Amino acid sequence: MTNALERLQKVIAQSGVTSRRKAEQLILDGKVKVNDKVVTELGTKVSSNDKIEVNGVQLEKELPVYFMLYKPRGVISSVSDDKGRKVVTDFFPEVSERIFPIGRLDYDTSGILLLTNDGEFANLLMHPKHGVEKVYIAKIKGIPSKEDLRMLLKGVKDKKDVLKVIRYKIISTEKKKNTMILELTLKEGKNRHVRRMMEQIGYPVLKLKRERYGLLTPEGMQPGDFRPLTPKEVNQMRNNAQKL
Known part of the structure; x- marks a missing residue:
């Protein structure tokens, strides 16, 4: 926070307590105080000199890191x-x-x-x-066909999720060990996304690394x-x- 005025929900989000959307709901629910007074207006602006409490806990005025x-x-x-x-x-x-x-x-x-x-x-x-790209390097058991790999682009169903990649690249194939190394680019990040996706098409992940996050x-x-x-x-x- 600085001495400049900023929206209350933004200040709460920047403190790491919760997201801006949830901060807005906390304000509407009367869970936020500014200088010991309950504030329920989303347009409220505050400065670094203001005392802010969320659910009875005062925000620490940390600089973002x-x-x-x-x-x-x-x-x-x-x-x-x-x-x-x-x-x-x-x-x-x-x-x-x-x-x-x-x-x-x-x-x-x-x-x-x-x-x-x-x-x-x-x-x-x-x-x-926002679809920030994430690139993974996966070592998998088995050597999938082109048809198998195209399924990753179309999307693989697992329970209620459709898991897919926006592109893939074959890094290497080891026929003797029956393994392949793939580069997989995602714009999503569902729970155990890559592992679940590869298990569904029959090629479980042996080793996985996130090689790139955005830039x-x-x-x-x-x-x-x-x-x-x-x-x-x-x-x-x-x-x-x-x-x-």
């Missing part, structure tokens, strides 16, 4: 785990801001994961209508490494999502 983590396999994409397993925020012991992951990567999936305390930014990237790649990074995003990268990701 943005990080890219090269998530290793065997790590939970969460801020905590009731089974005591390693979570992605464990890689940021010196970061004081309340960061959280933008979306998820499966426990056994490695690759790019973004973390931030900016709820609005996170919601923008995760919203299906970002983990070039020069090793599993467990992280770095802050540059202001240019943050703006590029935001602008790209808004254009889409």
Whole structure:
């Protein structure tokens, strides 16, 4: 927050408490106070000098931060785990801001994961209508035919979901080991999207990595490494999502 006036729901979203849409509903429901007074008007504007409470908890006035983590396999994409397993925020012991992951990567999936305390930014990237491209490298068991691979473009049904890619590329084929490595590009991110999709056509995933997220790649990074995003990268990701 700065001394400039900003919409209340935007400030709440940027604090990482929730998305802007949910913040709007909290305001309408009378769950938000500004300077100890309940506010229910969505057009309300506030400054950094105002005291804001959501569900009785005062917002911490954090500056937004943005990080890219090269998530290793065997790590939970969460801020905590009731089974005591390693979570992605464990890689940021010196970061004081309340960061959280933008979306998820499966426990056994490695690759790019973004973390931030900016709820609005996170919601923008995760919203299906914005269609931010995500590129995965998948090692699969079996060697699918061209017809099998075309099914990925048309969409594969699994329960209530239709899972598909916008394009694919064969990286390599190992006939002796009966495996193939594919590059898969998605504009969606349903739960276990790639694994479920490949299982449905009969070629289970043996290993999976997210190689690109929008414009970002983990070039020069090793599993467990992280770095802050540059202001240019943050703006590029935001602008790209808004254009889409």
